[in-house]
Amino acid sequence: MPTPEVLIFGAGAVGAFYGSRLAVAGAPVSAVCRSNYAAVKESGFSITSPQFGSYDWRPTRVFSSAADAVAAGVHWSFIVVTTKALPDVSDDSALLEGLVGPGTAIVLVQNGLGVEEPYRQRFPHAAILSAVTVISAAQPSPGHIAHNRWTRINIGPFLPDLESADDKEEESHAATSQAREFAQLLVSGGVTDASAYSHRKLQQVRWHKIAINASFNPSSVLSNGTSNRAMAEDAEMSEHVRGVMEEVLTTAPKVLGAPFPAEFASAETILNSTRKNVSGSRPSMWADWEAGRPMEVEAILGNPIRLARAKGLEMPRMQTLYALIKMAQANRDQLRKSQSRL
Numbered sequence: 095m096p097t098p099e100v101l102i103f104g105a106g107a108v109g110a111f112y113g114s115r116l117a118v119a120g121a122p123v124s125a126v127c128r129s130n131y132a133a134v135k136e137s138g139f140s141i142t143s144p145q146f147g148s149y150d151w152r153p154t155r156v157f158s159s160a161a162d163a164v165a166a167g168v169h170w171s172f173i174v175v176t177t178k179a180l181p182d183v184s185d186d187s188a189l190l191e192g193l194v195g196p197g198t199a200i201v202l203v204q205n206g207l208g209v210e211e212p213y214r215q216r217f218p219h220a221a222i223l224s225a226v227t228v229i230s231a232a233q234p235s236p237g238h239i240a241h242n243r244w245t246r247i248n249i250g251p252f253l254p255d256l257e258s259a260d261d262k263e264e265e266s267h268a269a270t271s272q273a274r275e276f277a278q279l280l281v282s283g284g285v286t287d288a289s290a291y292s293h294r295k296l297q298q299v300r301w302h303k304i305a306i307n308a309s310f311n312p313s314s315v316l317s318n319g320t321s322n323r324a325m326a327e328d329a330e331m332s333e334h335v336r337g338v339m340e341e342v343l344t345t346a347p348k349v350l351g352a353p354f355p356a357e358f359a360s361a362e363t364i365l366n367s368t369r370k371n372v373s374g375s376r377p378s379m380w381a382d383w384e385a386g387r388p389m390e391v392e393a394i395l396g397n398p399i400r401l402a403r404a405k406g407l408e409m410p411r412m413q414t415l416y417a418l419i420k421m422a423q424a425n426r427d428q429l430r431k432s433q434s435r436l
């Protein structure tokens with residue numbers, strides 16, 4: 095088998111970390127950068143990790159934009175999308191025009207729901223792989239990646255058309271073997287908890303994860319930066335967070351047409367483990383809010399609400415949070431705009 099060429103599109107915290115592990119596995123890995131382009135072109139990435147130590151990674155090629163990557167004329171086996179999922183700001187799928195060739199798999203390592211659809215519509219013949227990661231990583235300065243903890247990543251083929259077909263069709267689909275190949279590459283690069291899931295299980299994991307993100311993240315921002323632990327410990331806030339989680343956890347099986355696997359944590363288990371956390375960390379949506387950056391409001395709140403509505407299901411607690419956080423963001427951006435005009 096030829097060595098797969100990998101392109102990381104949006105080499106920030108998550109993209110650079112997993113890119114560096116794929117490089118350890120022996121794949122040529124290139125990176126599309128933006129604000130960190132000059133630093134990475136000059137000296138590559140330096141990564142710190144409690145698990146992997148401190149090491150440097152120089153991508154095979156460093157591009158300043160997707161257009162720059164198109165000009166290189168490489169055939170990519172995997173294009174790994176690790177931009178923030180901000181469909182209300184930009185349709186990043188458009189930037190992959192000219193990069194997706196025969197047999198290319200597009201791997202979406204992004205939070206939220208519905209992130210696959212724009213790619214599927216634009217590239218109906220490409221394999222779309224959907225990935226969920228539980229990791230804590232950041233880029234404190236351009237090119238410096240701090241991996242703090244966790245490396246869990248699950249990858250599944252995105253095959254909504256086969257949802258009601260029998261498992262054999264999914265099993266024999268090219269995307270299924272590409273998902274396994276990608277997981278195997280990560281395992282070879284030391285990410286031992288990378289694994290391939292079916293389409294259905296991967297979508298279940300996505301819904302379960304947004305139950306956590308859609309409850310804690312906007313609630314932290316709307317209460318001006320409360321930590322996850324403080325929310326879980328406060329009597330009223332924990333009732334609120336539990337209510338949102340339970341709404342998502344009971345709606346998701348109806349949308350997906352199958353019950354959650356028994357091993358998935360309940361709202362109470364999640365709250366209990368959050369209370370035990372000594373770190374008192376805040377959701378990354380709070381960091382985005384504070385920095386004046388766009389938040390992943392559509393992927394984490396808007397899309398789940400719309401996916402449920404398409405099946406005739408309402409999630410009123412989610413809808414309330416969505417309306418409030420969206421308006422707060424619009425007001426914040428309006429204020430900044432008027433201040434910058436002065």
Ligand SMILES: NC(=O)c1ccc[n+]([C@@H]2O[C@H](COP(=O)([O-])OP(=O)(O)OC[C@H]3O[C@@H](n4cnc5c(N)ncnc54)[C@H](OP(=O)(O)O)[C@@H]3O)[C@@H](O)[C@H]2O)c1
Binds near residue numbers: 103
């Ligand atoms: N960080 C975590 O611990 C974590 C954990 C779980 C899941 N996730 C999810 O993983 C995804 C990526 O998050 P992240 O924390 O890695 O974000 P990040 O550090 O902001 O990385 C995103 C990168 O994409 C770049 N980018 C965006 N649009 C681009 C474009 N058009 N062309 C080239 N580069 C572009 C950004 O450049 P700029 O610097 O110019 O904006 C940035 O370097 C998100 O969906 C997030 O929710 C993150």
Ligand SMILES: *[C@@H]1O[C@H](CO)[C@@H](O)[C@H](O)[C@H]1NC(C)=O
Binds near residue numbers: 318319
């Ligand atoms: C919100 O929190 C920030 C610091 O995190 C603080 O500076 C600000 O005064 C707070 N705003 C309100 C309305 O409490």
Ligand SMILES: *[C@@H]1O[C@H](CO)[C@@H](O)[C@H](O)[C@H]1NC(C)=O
Binds near residue numbers: 362363366
């Ligand atoms: C959560 O913690 C409470 C109080 O310690 C305990 O009674 C309950 O059994 C725990 N629930 C789960 C699901 O772990």
Ligand SMILES: *[C@@H]1O[C@H](CO)[C@@H](O)[C@H](O)[C@H]1NC(C)=O
Binds near residue numbers: 229230311378
């Ligand atoms: C989503 O939740 C996970 C687990 O609590 C957390 O590590 C991550 O930072 C959250 N993502 C965002 C975008 O806030």
Ligand SMILES: CC(=O)N[C@H]1CO[C@H](CO)[C@@H](O)[C@@H]1O
Binds near residue numbers: 322367370371
């Ligand atoms: C909800 C949450 O963040 N729970 C974490 C608390 O800390 C432990 C140990 O670091 C993690 O395993 C949990 O996921």
